[in-house]
Amino acid sequence: MKGIISGIKRMEIHDGDGLRTTVFFKGCPLKCIWCHNPESISFEPQAAYFKEKCIGCGLCRNEHTPQKAVNCPTEALISYGTEYESQQLVAELEKDVLFFKNSGGGVTLSGGECLAQPDFAAEVAKGLKEKAISVYVDTCGFVKREAFKIIIPYTDRFLYDIKAIDSDTHKKCTGKDNALILDNLKYLSEKGCSIEIRYPLVKDYNDGECHKIGAFLKGVKGIVKVKVLKYHHFAASRYEALGMINTLPDTQTTDDDLKKTVEILTEYGLKCSEE
Amino acid sequence: MSLTRGEMLGYVLENIENEPKDILTKDCDTLEYLFDNCTIKIPKENRFFVSVNTADITWDIIREVRAKKFSSVIKDNNLEDGFEALAYTGAYDYSHTTTEWDNLLALGLPRMRDRIAEYGKKNPSKQAFYSNIIRVYNAVLRFVKRAANEALLAGKKEMSTGLENLSEKAPETLFEAMQLTIVYYVIQHLFDGTLVRTLGRLDSLFYPFYLKEDKENADKLLIDYLKEIDRLKAPANIPFALGGTDISGKSLVNELSYKMIEAYEKAGTNNVKFHLLCSENMPTDIMEKALDSVRSGDNSILFLSDEKVIESLLKQGAEKQDAVDYHVVGCYECGARGELTCSCNARVNIPKALEYTLNGGKDLITGKTVGLENSGAFNSFEELYAEFKRQLDYLCSCAMKATDLWEAHYNEIHSAPILSGTYVSALEKGGDLYCDYAAKYNNSSVNAIGLATATDSLAAIEKAVFKDKLLSLEEFCKILRSNWEGAEPLRRLIKNKFPKFGQGDTATDKIAADIVKNLAGKVSGKPNVKGGVYRLGLFSIDWRWEFGEKTAASADGRLSGETLSQNTSASFGADKNGATTHLTSVAAIDASDTPNATIVDIDLHSSAVSGENGLNAMLASLKTYFELGGFAVHYNVLNTEVLKNAKLNPEKYPNLQVRLCGWNVLFSSLSEEEKDEFIARSVK
Numbered sequence: 010m011k012g013i014i015s016g017i018k019r020m021e022i023h024d025g026d027g028l029r030t031t032v033f034f035k036g037c038p039l040k041c042i043w044c045h046n047p048e049s050i051s052f053e054p055q056a057a058y059f060k061e062k063c064i065g066c067g068l069c070r071n072e073h074t075p076q077k078a079v080n081c082p083t084e085a086l087i088s089y090g091t092e093y094e095s096q097q098l099v100a101e102l103e104k105d106v107l108f109f110k111n112s113g114g115g116v117t118l119s120g121g122e123c124l125a126q127p128d129f130a131a132e133v134a135k136g137l138k139e140k141a142i143s144v145y146v147d148t149c150g151f152v153k154r155e156a157f158k159i160i161i162p163y164t165d166r167f168l169y170d171i172k173a174i175d176s177d178t179h180k181k182c183t184g185k186d187n188a189l190i191l192d193n194l195k196y197l198s199e200k201g202c203s204i205e206i207r208y209p210l211v212k213d214y215n216d217g218e219c220h221k222i223g224a225f226l227k228g229v230k231g232i233v234k235v236k237v238l239k240y241h242h243f244a245a246s247r248y249e250a251l252g253m254i255n256t257l258p259d260t261q262t263t264d265d266d267l268k269k270t271v272e273i274l275t276e277y278g279l280k281c282s283e284e
Numbered sequence: 285m286s287l288t289r290g291e292m293l294g295y296v297l298e299n300i301e302n303e304p305k306d307i308l309t310k311d312c313d314t315l316e317y318l319f320d321n322c323t324i325k326i327p328k329e330n331r332f333f334v335s336v337n338t339a340d341i342t343w344d345i346i347r348e349v350r351a352k353k354f355s356s357v358i359k360d361n362n363l364e365d366g367f368e369a370l371a372y373t374g375a376y377d378y379s380h381t382t383t384e385w386d387n388l389l390a391l392g393l394p395r396m397r398d399r400i401a402e403y404g405k406k407n408p409s410k411q412a413f414y415s416n417i418i419r420v421y422n423a424v425l426r427f428v429k430r431a432a433n434e435a436l437l438a439g440k441k442e443m444s445t446g447l448e449n450l451s452e453k454a455p456e457t458l459f460e461a462m463q464l465t466i467v468y469y470v471i472q473h474l475f476d477g478t479l480v481r482t483l484g485r486l487d488s489l490f491y492p493f494y495l496k497e498d499k500e501n502a503d504k505l506l507i508d509y510l511k512e513i514d515r516l517k518a519p520a521n522i523p524f525a526l527g528g529t530d531i532s533g534k535s536l537v538n539e540l541s542y543k544m545i546e547a548y549e550k551a552g553t554n555n556v557k558f559h560l561l562c563s564e565n566m567p568t569d570i571m572e573k574a575l576d577s578v579r580s581g582d583n584s585i586l587f588l589s590d591e592k593v594i595e596s597l598l599k600q601g602a603e604k605q606d607a608v609d610y611h612v613v614g615c616y617e618c619g620a621r622g623e624l625t626c627s628c629n630a631r632v633n634i635p636k637a638l639e640y641t642l643n644g645g646k647d648l649i650t651g652k653t654v655g656l657e658n659s660g661a662f663n664s665f666e667e668l669y670a671e672f673k674r675q676l677d678y679l680c681s682c683a684m685k686a687t688d689l690w691e692a693h694y695n696e697i698h699s700a701p702i703l704s705g706t707y708v709s710a711l712e713k714g715g716d717l718y719c720d721y722a723a724k725y726n727n728s729s730v731n732a733i734g735l736a737t738a739t740d741s742l743a744a745i746e747k748a749v750f751k752d753k754l755l756s757l758e759e760f761c762k763i764l765r766s767n768w769e770g771a772e773p774l775r776r777l778i779k780n781k782f783p784k785f786g787q788g789d790t791a792t793d794k795i796a797a798d799i800v801k802n803l804a805g806k807v808s809g810k811p812n813v814k815g816g817v818y819r820l821g822l823f824s825i826d827w828r829w830e831f832g833e834k835t836a837a838s839a840d841g842r843l844s845g846e847t848l849s850q851n852t853s854a855s856f857g858a859d860k861n862g863a864t865t866h867l868t869s870v871a872a873i874d875a876s877d878t879p880n881a882t883i884v885d886i887d888l889h890s891s892a893v894s895g896e897n898g899l900n901a902m903l904a905s906l907k908t909y910f911e912l913g914g915f916a917v918h919y920n921v922l923n924t925e926v927l928k929n930a931k932l933n934p935e936k937y938p939n940l941q942v943r944l945c946g947w948n949v950l951f952s953s954l955s956e957e958e959k960d961e962f963i964a965r966s967v968k
Contacts, residue, residue: 019861019862019863019864020864020892020905022895022901023897027897027901027904028904059953064772064776066776082775082780082781084780084781104788105864105865108864108905111904111907111908112900112903112904112905114904242958245955246954246955246958250953
């Protein structure tokens with residue numbers, strides 16, 4: 010089965026335990042205004058043009074399309090979106106297997122939203138498990154229940170984003186209601202899955218959700234840790250290169266904000282830390 | 285009367301150097317004179333030893349007087365053009381040595397002298413050697429006594445008492461053991477002129493003394509010791525080693541190993557570095573401790589695989605115990621116990637072999653024919669590659685020939701009475717380590733430079749000419765001769781998009797491994813003029829700059845004059861698939877062929893190795909690399925300066941990654957404002 014990804018990063022330490030290879034699936038059902046991976050929002054291949062790298066060779070004929078990116082000698086024109094057969098992707102991901110073994114690491118399926126390509130994601134996860142490689146699934150949760158059902162058997166942990174509990178806040182920040190997300194989290198909990206919650210803290214947008222998130226998560230079984238992620242605006246140049254409207258909020262999350270949030274969530278009995 | 289350095293040098297040149305005596309006798313005359321007449325000063329901040337004004341006197345005599353007599357040997361043997369082109373070099377090497385520190389600490393200076401005399405009694409035919417060395421050691425003891433007196437006059441009672449004791453017996457306390465290593469360093473390095481390039485395995489050496497010492501005192505002593513070593517300001521740093529194994533394979537890590545790392549962190553030195561000799565059964569926490577120290581950035585720590593080093597030395601012909609007790613002299617190179625590790629004799633410029641392959645043996649920078657002539661026509665990549673190997677073999681031959689020419693004349697260039705007095709093999713044979721080749725292992729070395737540059741260039745030719753048929757070989761050569769003029773898109777295409785060594789591309793990595801295998805076949809185990817063999821190394825250090833300046837444009841997209849690749853690492857910017865891939869590629873090389881080191885430099889941004897998991901990742905990467913057969917790793921955790929430079933010169937850091945929320949991005953892809961913010965965040 011084929012799927013589309015926007016990139017693979019090796020020796021990752023922030024996407025779960027140990028040393029991991031993270032694969033970024035292309036396409037996401039949410040439109041988070043603070044999205045740091047704008048190249049992973051669309052399900053289609055996209056071209057990004059970094060004009061400062063261009064030497065004007067003319068090989069692309071000034072057509073900034075994914076097809077023309079192949080010819081670009083300077084990588085001023087990049088194509089995001091590569092099709093892979095699941096087994097081909099597994100072969101690529103298993104290259105660091107010894108490093109995984111020595112660090113307690115593995116592969117993290119991320120995105121975009123990896124479960125927005127549910128069958129492909131499950132096949133990749135299955136292929137990795139057959140090779141005894143740890144699989145973490147990094148998800149926004151806004152996917153059909155079936156997507157979870159088919160990947161649970163091959164998943165060691167879910168890295169589960171909770172951005173807001175309040176529905177209106179969630180809609181404002183991501184464009185979608187969060188009922189499905191919260192429901193899916195409960196489902197994973199009921200199924201006995203290991204879950205790491207990830208809460209991207211964006212000042213003035215969802216920082217007011219802290220207590221509500223703590224109260225909601227308090228009763229959810231299976232949560233092994235909660236990580237509060239710091240917001241940055243470093244994706245601006247990629248929005249421009251992709252020809253997308255930059256929606257990044259002009260706000261700062263400070264180390265102090267992170268610390269306070271961690272303290273609050275800890276008070277709810279959650280094992281919480283900053284990322 | 286205090287004599288200046290110039291006065292002493294003048295005296296030696298006028299009154300000793302011109303005497304019709306052998307080099308060893310002249311050097312012993314010089315040493316006696318210097319020990320008795322040098323000016324001793326007591327730096328206020330010194331706790332252990334004095335300072336002297338003898339630095340480089342012996343070197344000046346060697347370089348300015350003795351070696352000049354033989355400067356025509358290279359020209360006379362038609363090697364001059366190769367030297368000029370930096371296709372190869374070859375020379376004598378009286379740096380990169382170590383004494384047998386354990387014997388020195390166990391015996392002390394007076395007993396070392398007595399031991400020389402005892403060996404002399406058994407070997408009457410070599411009396412001249414023994415009596416020369418004994419009189420030098422007597423001069424050393426007079427010098428140490430004089431230093432003790434001066435220290436007392438300066439109010440340094442602890443220093444003075446220690447030196448008095450050392451002039452009479454072996455060290456008994458941790459302070460005296462430390463003091464003796466500094467005294468020895470000074471008498472060999474600054475008088476004998478044979479450079480000491482490691483203090484040895486300090487955790488094992490000092491451990492018996494450490495056990496007897498009050499722990500608080502010991503902590504302070506360790507820091508003061510490292511700071512005083514730092515003030516010696518030796519060229520290219522002074523290393524020490526920690527860890528290693530014994531003959532049964534048991535790890536030698538002890539409590540002091542940890543204390544040494546802590547002291548190293550606290551001392552804040554910039555002229556001291558250490559080698560961690562990593563074994564499979566070494567406690568993991570000591571590796572973590574050292575890696576954690578690396579993350580702080582302000583230090584230099586090299587991680588070596590004990591298993592691979594020993595394997596390489598056994599392959600070179602060392603006995604098992606000697607291989608196990610190896611030393612690391614200088615930056616990376618390893619020698620067996622009893623080996624006089626001439627680790628920097630010859631250098632070979634690997635990309636030059638390709639330059640000559642493509643140009644009929646002609647050097648494009650000097651215009652002279654340096655390589656072997658050929659037709660320049662190749663019907664397949666295999667034919668071209670075979671010719672490349674022929675050229676590389678030839679350059680190695682020239683480099684070894686040049687080295688032989690120099691090393692045949694040690695008995696007219698340099699002797700090492702102080703160092704020789706500590707080598708059991710020299711005492712048994714009754715000969716000097718250099719003049720008489722009296723070490724147990726008298727080996728020489730060839731370091732091959734620019735492996736990744738050459739590999740990437742060969743891979744580029746194979747793909748562009750023979751596989752993709754983008755252009756003919758003739759057209760490609762024409763472009764290279766013009767330094768890529770009018771071919772910038774092709775240059776960028778090759779530089780940015782063609783497979784490179786270090787990216788996990790099996791075919792490309794195989795080329796690198798094959799080049800090394802061929803180099804080893806040509807170099808390793810080949811006899812030198814000293815009764816020893818040649819050993820191969822793959823480190824370039826800063827030579828890659830001068831060699832790069834003399835190397836024409838290469839097919840990997842490198843412009844004429846640009847630096848060659850560093851050590852055994854991927855070319856700059858080619859490590860785009862991350863550190864794990866980079867390490868896996870380098871591990872494709874059979875490092876057991878390179879006792880003179882295979883070394884990979886891994887650049888990591890501090891944010892990519894932060895936190896507990898960051899340390900775990902570094903440890904796993906290191907252990908895995910060694911499991912895969914790696915030899916040595918040097919981690920660079922990038923700092924603010926690097927980021928600032930990357931902002932000013934983005935072309936030099938095309939793959940510098942910084943950690944954002946979610947994943948890493950290329951630093952070069954950030955806007956100017958984003959870069960500024962990241963730089964601000966990286967300030968400690």
